Amino acid sequence: MSAPGDIAAFEAERPRLKRLAYRMLGSVSEAEDAVQDAWLRWSRAGDEIAEPAAWLVRVTSRLCIDRMRAAKARREVYRGPWLPEPLIEELADDPLERAEDVSVAFLLALERLSPLERAVFLLHDVFDED
Structure with a gap:
């Protein structure tokens, strides 16, 4: 178990x-x-958190859902397509990390899901979470 606020665990x-x-x-x-x-x-x-990774993923997912809902309200007046900004970083040497890389087409498909559906899909298929 890690104590909340443990910098190394985060x-x-x-x-x-x-x-x-x-x-x-x-x-x-x-x-x-x-x-x-x-x-x-x-x-x-x-309090102590039994599963820091799970706790952090859950909190981050919920924060993202909140941000997506707020962004959706702002984008309702915009008629053009929403495209993600490109993520430019070096390719990982680890094949598992390479497999996690997402293409723009995949992101466009994710855009069609509701924020909650998107979180569930990513947690299940990308991170193998229940």
Whole structure:
């Protein structure tokens, strides 16, 4: 078990959280903001958390859902297609991390899902969560 606020435990999950948030939000800066908000909640959690990774993924997902709902309200007046900003980073050497990379076509397909459906789909198919 990790104590809430344990920097090492959070930093170990940060890359995963950023990938999840980027896939949900389609924006690097929005993803970083969501992960930062998750850090703030992590640092304020009062009791010991049995599964830090699960707790952080859940919190980050919920923060992303909130951001997507707010963005949807702002985008309702915009008639053009929503396209995610490209994520430019070096390819990982780990084949599992490469398999997690998402194409723009996949992100466009995700756009058609509701925020809750998108979170469920990503958690189940990308992160093998129930």
